Amino acid sequence: MASSTWFITGAGSGLGLEVTRQLLARGDRVAATNRAPAAEVGLAELVDRYGDRLWTATVDVTDAATVNHEVGRAFNDLGRIDVVFSCAGFGVLGAAEELSEDLLTRQIEVNLMGAIRVVRATVPRLRAQGGGRIIQMSSSGGHVPDPAMSVYNATKFGVEGFLESVAMEVAPFGIGVTLIAPGGVRTGFNAHIVQAQPLPAYADGVVGMTRAALGGGLSPEAMRHAIPGDPVRIAAAIIDSASVDPAPRRLVLGGAAYEAVTAALQNKLDALRAQKMLAMSTDADDVREH
Numbered sequence: 001m002a003s004s005t006w007f008i009t010g011a012g013s014g015l016g017l018e019v020t021r022q023l024l025a026r027g028d029r030v031a032a033t034n035r036a037p038a039a040e041v042g043l044a045e046l047v048d049r050y051g052d053r054l055w056t057a058t059v060d061v062t063d064a065a066t067v068n069h070e071v072g073r074a075f076n077d078l079g080r081i082d083v084v085f086s087c088a089g090f091g092v093l094g095a096a097e098e099l100s101e102d103l104l105t106r107q108i109e110v111n112l113m114g115a116i117r118v119v120r121a122t123v124p125r126l127r128a129q130g131g132g133r134i135i136q137m138s139s140s141g142g143h144v145p146d147p148a149m150s151v152y153n154a155t156k157f158g159v160e161g162f163l164e165s166v167a168m169e170v171a172p173f174g175i176g177v178t179l180i181a182p183g184g185v186r187t188g189f190n191a192h193i194v195q196a197q198p199l200p201a202y203a204d205g206v207v208g209m210t211r212a213a214l215g216g217g218l219s220p221e222a223m224r225h226a227i228p229g230d231p232v233r234i235a236a237a238i239i240d241s242a243s244v245d246p247a248p249r250r251l252v253l254g255g256a257a258y259e260a261v262t263a264a265l266q267n268k269l270d271a272l273r274a275q276k277m278l279a280m281s282t283d284a285d286d287v288r289e290h
Helices: 014-025 043-053 064-078 101-129 150-173 205-214 220-226 231-241 255-274 276-281
Strands: 005-009 029-034 054-058 083-086 132-137 175-182 250-253
Touching (some): 005 101, 014 029, 014 043, 014 231, 029 043, 043 054, 064 101, 083 101, 101 132, 101 150, 132 150, 231 250, 255 276
Parallel strands (some): 005 029, 005 083, 175 250
């Protein structure tokens, strides 16, 4: 297999780091970016081991000017980038009314606007070089709503809609787009989830249960059962998807994620079909006659 060059955001932890490790181990080049400097995260040892096959930069995806500058520098320094893996993100836990304005804005800025900025910065360069691949981290939460995760879900639903449209725009230029929608993965995601200040009204019920589960209220054994996704296998599936032609539009990864997304889509389809006559009845008469 010919070596390839990847540009990755959120490469200092979680799936971004695992994908980076696997790519370097098989002989590829990686432009690894992260909000924290490489020396402060898991990239430091990889820099020592792989030398100039690992290009690093500090990128905060909430800063559009920095994103565009570092993307341009990566393309200039490396000559060509075959795959852009947009993986930066984090989770916010709390009922909608519990979220502060700052926390709400930060979640949207990183997970949604950050992804949009990376795409906007990389598409012109991918187009200029004659094609490439965009792989965007989404989530089963981009299809299945979860209590206490409303704003996180909103960013993932938004990412799904944005990239679905972009995929149609860039296909004529040889740029493929794939959305990655895993369920729970055994990374540090839950440990780094940001919690809103709880309100007593939500102590019981689904929000309280979700907070207990995701906020560290479960035993390690229970957490292992609650989070089935293997990051090594998921990273391998992400890497493999880059060589599939045409690009798969979406990979739902994990058995629980597959079942949950299937059920959510089926429920939506059933509800839509039940409204067919109502939908048709609201067309203008000149349309209905034809």
